[in-house]
Amino acid sequence: MSQPTKTHSPTIGVFDSGFGGLTVLRSLLPLIPGAHYIYLGDTARLPYGSKSHETIARYAVSSAKFLHEQGAELLVIACNTATAMALPEIQQSLPIPVIGVVQPGAHAALATGKHLDPSQDRVPHLRDGLIVAKVGEAPPSNAAHHVLVLATSATVQSHAYTHALNALGLEASEKACPLLVPLVEEGWTNHPVTDEVLKIYLTEALTSAPAAQTLLLGCTHYPLLEPAIRRTLAAIGHPLTIIDSADATARATAALVAQHFPSLDTTRKPTYIFYATDSIEKFQHLGSSFLGQPVAEVNLIDLGG
Known part of the structure; x- marks a missing residue:
């Protein structure tokens, strides 16, 4: 037995x-x-x-x-x-x-757009739960799908998310939001000042990237701001699919x-x-x-x- x-x-x-x-x-x-x-x-x-x-x-x-x-x-x-x-x-x-945290966030953004071009009849190759290109194979083309990344200045300066998203065939724009972390740590996740700061950051980001369809939260503080971010996007008339990189x-x-x-x-x-x-x-x-x-x-x- x-x-x-x-x-x-x-x-x-x-x-x-x-x-x-x-x-x-x-x-x-x-x-x-x-x-x-x-x-x-x-x-x-x-x-x-x-x-x-x-x-x-x-x-x-x-x-x-x-x-x-x-x-x-x-x-x-x-x-x-x-x-x-x-x-x-x-x-x-x-x-x-x-x-x-970078690669999982990028792959979650990929999942919100066109995974693969159906005309190419390709099946994703997975490793550790993430899609990876096979040896000698170009990444899938999803250039029509544009991802806006909100992150800290250091993360934006590294361009880690842009590199990860581009490797998956996605277009990317990054916006540094240095005031958000201290606002979260102050406990101001539902405060008029935070709403105003988010409005400024998001308006600037979407002016530079008006075609963005997905918003990737590239800082683990930012999930606490997701309700405020949704509220702000609705107020400025530009709803986006939000990806929580922590999740x-x-x-x-x-x-x-x-x-x-x-x-x-x-x-x-x-x-x-x-x-x-x-x-x-x-x-x-x-x-x-x-x-x-x-x-x-x-x-x-x-x-x-």
């Missing part, structure tokens, strides 16, 4: 320079309920966006190694800046699967987990532990808003400079 397959509860590390990555964790919890999560917010060294590529890579790699040392079997880089500037270095430094990353992670941990125990409730490199009280206060539930305990650690 064959023995029943032993179930497994993988340990998933989630890393961000601060609090925004908690929106990724919030999306992960219902999708992969049987996992144990270790979240690290490198709050002592944020913002990453003002640092050099070398410094960002050093910070991100040290944080990633810490999570691996704590038992992470899969790592989610829930930080747009770290993904854009240091994903290859992180992947090379760890012997476990690593996924960032897209969670779905891509779920596909990766299904591939690497096929015997996942889905009957267990998720468990989690939080680490921060500075200001536990602030992490608990802000983190609860991002996670959508109380962050009861946070462990303070020192990763150096």
Whole structure:
């Protein structure tokens, strides 16, 4: 008689320079309920966006190694800046699967448009839940589909989303929105000032990219602003399909987990532990808003400079 397959509860590390990555964790919890999560917010060294590529890579790699040392079997880089500037270095430094937030967001945008030209009769080639071009094959042509990306200045300067979207045959425009993160962290997600700032950013962006059909939220803080963004788009008369890169990353992670941990125990409730490199009280206060539930305990650690 064959023995029943032993179930497994993988340990998933989630890393961000601060609090925004908690929106990724919030999306992960219902999708992969049987996992144990270790979240690290490198709050002592944020913002990453003002640092050099070398410094960002050093910070991100040290944080990633810490999570691996704590038992992470899969790592989610829930930080747009770290993904854009240091994903290859992180992947090379760890012997476990690593996924960032840029590619999943780009693929979610692809799914809102024309997936493939039906006349070419091609089937998508998948790896880790993402569409990839086969060797020697050009990316599918979806040039008529235009994606507008809202992101931080550092992410926009990296052009990571433009490169990812263009590789999928999509047109892309990026808009830096430096005021949105501090507004979210101030708790002003439903405030007239935030609405006015969004109106300015979106009007400027859509003046430059009037053909945009999809709006990609390229910062993990921005899901908290989605109701305000929808309200603003309606007010200026330019509705768009909105893609939440945090949710897209969670779905891509779920596909990766299904591939690497096929015997996942889905009957267990998720468990989690939080680490921060500075200001536990602030992490608990802000983190609860991002996670959508109380962050009861946070462990303070020192990763150096």
